[in-house]
Amino acid sequence: MPRPAASGAPPRSAAAPLAWLRERGMGASVLVAAISSAFGAILLSATGFIAAVLRADPYIGDSGTLAVVLSIMGFLLIGVAVYVAAIVTANTFATVIAGRTRRIALLRLIGATARSQRAEVARQGLVVGVIGAVLGLVGGTLLSWAGVVLAGVAFGIGEVEYAVVQPVLVVPAVVVALTTWAAAWAGSRRVLTVTPLQALGGSVEASHDAFTRKGARNGAAITLFAIGGALLAGGIVFGLVSPLGVIVAFFGGIFSFTGLALGATLVMPPVLRLVGKVFGSSATARLASENALRYPERSSRMAIGVVMGVTLVTMFAVALETVKVVLTTSAGGEPPQEMTTLLDTFAGIMMGLVAVSAVIAAVGLVNLLTIGVVQRRRELGLLRALGVSTGQVRRMVLLEAAHITITATVTGLVLGIAYGWAGAQSLLGAVPMPPSFSAPTLVAPAVPWLPVAIIVVATAALTLVAAVVPTRLATRVAPVEALAD
């Protein structure tokens, strides 16, 4: 018989040290960490490779600034991906813990301290982060190598020398592992609120998430958003005189978006409610939209992750399209061929890279919906007993998924168009345009239909995929099973 540990932590079973990895939510967290880490490796390789290619290209010439710009953008994109991954992981761990409440309460009852429980969760987060980061690093390096070879063949630049395996690739992996650890720690705050009493049966179901008024955080969010908005406006005005306005606008974008992300719980619920109204007033629609609003913090943070991804993709698409339109008009109606191809390729690559963040958020969303269904077994049993058919349950889950994806996508599109236009305007406001050939000029945002169509289709696909596993679990709940204690 194992001797009890002195620290107040229960002795771990030696039989299955990593058995907890099979729990719902852990696999998705590993996947998210792997994607971010792979993305980091691929992006660094891509920017390094592009820099090497440009250096060898006679047309571009000296590309010192370009290399720096590429590196900055690269790190920023990785930063965004890691940020989204951190949100997803924190949310996932918070949800997982909500489902483990009874087990944690039991351990607390027996004598484990709250801190040791939280430390255990954080430790699991570190393991998840390390496994994901390593898998991602290996996968990302392999993919980069394949990409370099393919690019050499496809674009006829095979003679460019580029070593894919570089020590700098480890940096994103380390960052991912550490942020996963931190995110798990942040998400596990609820462990401290679990009381031993909750282990005893008959405790009241606390399915209502008290909407905590985080006054300070909301205040900071609004301030950041205001500063960001001012900087954006300033950048646009400045851009009427000089293309350096785009730098001001850039910071404006970062501040305002950070404000939005911090204040997600302020912004998203009203939008969610609005989308809910569109779904109609049938019982299934109402139940689905109420579910999305049941845990406003969770739903908002999840939606913000997808919003980020969609915003970035749309922003690039709109900005580059607008630049193309301006260049075409200023060249007298004829699009300059090399620039157009370059811009299109650049746009395509950027959008693809940025879409990774959207994918990470999507994984998180699917995972959260699944966990949400699992934690609602009793309620689903009740609904089935009262007369909700399996078809109606299916519709409910699908609508709930659609709720969040549609809200996030629409918000992202709107924001992306706004930011993209601001970026293009602040960059090109000083460019003389026909027929007057005098600066300053105002450009209208040009929205390319193809990327938007792809985004809409991707949203629909995401909704369907997100609903598959939760639906299967929800319809499997027999009324009797969930009613038994």
Add this chain to the structure above:
Amino acid sequence: MELSSTDLGLAARVQQLTKTYGTGESTVHALDGVSVGIRRGEFTAIMGPSGSGKSTLMHIMAGLDAPSSGRAWIGDTDITGLSDLELTILRRRRVGFVFQAFNLVPTLDALGNILLPFDLDGRRPTALERARIDGLVERLGLSSRLNHRPHQLSGGQQQRVAIARALATSPDLVFADEPTGNLDSRSGREVLALLAAATREHGQSIAMVTHDPVAASHADRVLFLGDGRIVADKPRQSAEEISAYMLASELGAAAPATAGMVAS
């Protein structure tokens, strides 16, 4: 020609109902050839110790579970071979449920919960039904609570909302599973009085599973189950009579066991 349940004056019945779980050594015979009917317009209590099969019987009679063998009817409808969808719709329209806990959908307010069966059918209550529901709400003292969410209601109020929902569709039968289990004695007495009044004044058929003699004393008829069989069928009993019976049957069951222990 088979007699229908209506001919027999029954709201629900079962015939030779058997339910077993597991196979081989670990087989559990939850119900063993039970044949019984719940009479229309009566408040029936179903009692028995743990493992007697009373919850299983209720689950099958309410269309929540399928028997291993035997037949079951709700009203005149044979529910034995019905598909999941047909059973679901049947439950929605013709059965009312009041459980011990977790009765209400947390994301809907009280009125939303009461009208849920109608919403699921995609219809609004008719004028007649609406009048009936308004009467129920007033009788149950819920008029000021209609737009409160379950977490804003006390346990007794939640049970009353559940009762309103159960009675709103004028179902063939209301199944109550330990409805006073989570309530303090005052709220519990109120709930039982309301259920008894529904039977007395509106002819609602109610079947209540309980282990509480005080609760069962409100019923017109008390069925006792033991080891998956009906062991007694008594008319209205006082709480003392029910307690005495329960004690006697436990002692009776204990005596042969202790005798067996002494002998071995």
